Amino acid sequence: MRIVIAEDLLLLRDGMVRLLTDTGHTVVAAVGDAAGLITAVGEHQPDLSIVDVRLPPGFRDEGLRAALKLRAADPDTRVLIVSQYVERAYAAELLADGRGGVGYLLKDRVTDLDEFLDAVERVAAGGTAMDPEVVRQLFTRSTRNHGVDGLTPRERQVLDLMAQGLSNSAICAALVLAPVSVEKHISSIFGKLDLPPADDAHRRVRAVLAYLNS
Template identity: 50%
Template sequence: MRVMLADDAVLFREGVARILEADGFEVVGRAGDAATLLAMVAADPPDVAIIDLRMPPGFGDEGIEAAVRIRKQAPKVGLLLMSQYVEVHHALRLMDDFDGGVGYLLKDRVSDLAAFGVDVRRVAAGEVIIDPELVSRLVARRRTQDPLERLSARERAVLELMAQGRSNAALSAELHLSPKTVEGHVRSIFTKLDLAPDEGENRRVLAVLRFLRQA
């Protein structure tokens, strides 16, 4: 699997490159800013681009803006945004603006070598990955009104894992529930969140969006 890296911190960038190469990835490009990354992707699109959210020159949202342009120019490239901090508005923008094949991880996630490699492969496969720490902090925030209050504790647990990109099979294994039970919980979540059957597969994404916005 071919990967490009964009991060202005040389030590972090090279460290990630070594981790990925040791896990069987081919690192085909390294960049210190968004402009260089965009040029590399245009010349030879990778399977996944791993992008620092804040990069030169402004250290604002250059990473997401680069991801937007890459998705328009090379829609098959998976996009994994990395950040030092939890920035909820950026995570929500990723969920809103991108239809799969995207992720938002904290840089600390790299220290879990096995999980990081799995996350990169999941993004390449078209899944949506949200850092568990981000989901946990969202859940911990107080709410004045909770549109998710109709969900049972088990359904909320299922939806929280869905927000981390888990498939039904992964939910079954992690929660020690049968596949049919998981399917029943997922259907109940859709019903309680008023997501009509004609929403199709988009119902899963819409349910996660509501969870992230209101958590």
Template identity: 45%
Template structure:
């Protein structure tokens, strides 16, 4: 049982109730459920939850209000984990969402969440200060030519590995996904950090934060 406190923001009541029930069953403490941006900001200010789960599109226009609100929550309440749910890939504000630290942030595509367990794990990870990005979002953040010349220095294999790092995967998970040896993956990661002008760190989580901090800063519109 996690015990993490949660604020949910989604104007689709049935979906919101379903997410609340899933998280409640997993041990989360659902402190507020809201359907618009104003109520979301009010609930976060009042509750100061461990996690805000936010749909990307909220009233009144159902465009990017939810994502903008998530960016603002990250800015104003850095101790609150923010997990954005979306039906579409939206890159315009993702760089700002990640910002200068990948702590406590997630962006998942609803249709690609592979099961209740995977969603609960992602929510728990973000509430704990981790990072969970949908693979497509991670790739868009790391694709060749997206930022300055530093990303262009990477090989195709290094882009693949950087994308997996951005998803929060461990070296072992990368080995299994790409069918590479541990030594080969470690060598690629050293090269990535050097080519991005990032000092290699011995701890995996610091390496992930450094890479995502750079990508987030470069991704600001």
């Protein structure tokens, strides 16, 4: 996989380069600011960009804004955002177009090799990867959503794992449920969140978005 990294902290940037290179990926560019990210993606057309939310010069949301600009120009652009803190509005904005190929991880998660690489693979493949702590805080702040508050405890567990980006089979393993049970729970979630059947491969993303925007 060909990857661009945009991270201003040199040690973290170099650490990600070594980690990804050692696991068989190719880091085509590693930059320290948003302008460098835009240039690198335009030049290399990577399979995935790993981007810090806060980049020079303002260290506010330059990385996120650059990522959104890239996705606006090409909706198939895959972006994995990393952040020091849970920033709910940023997670919602990433998912606002209802497409996959996005992720949001806390930087602490980068040190968990298996979890980080799993997120990299999922986002590059067009899925989603949300940090469990991000999901936990989003659920805590979403109890007033008219659709979400109608979910059963088990449906909330399933939606929690969907938000993290897990597949049906992975949800089955995590909750020790049969595939047919997981499928029924997901169907019920879609119904309660008013997401009727359609030729739309991103209903899972829109189900997550229903509580991100609550």
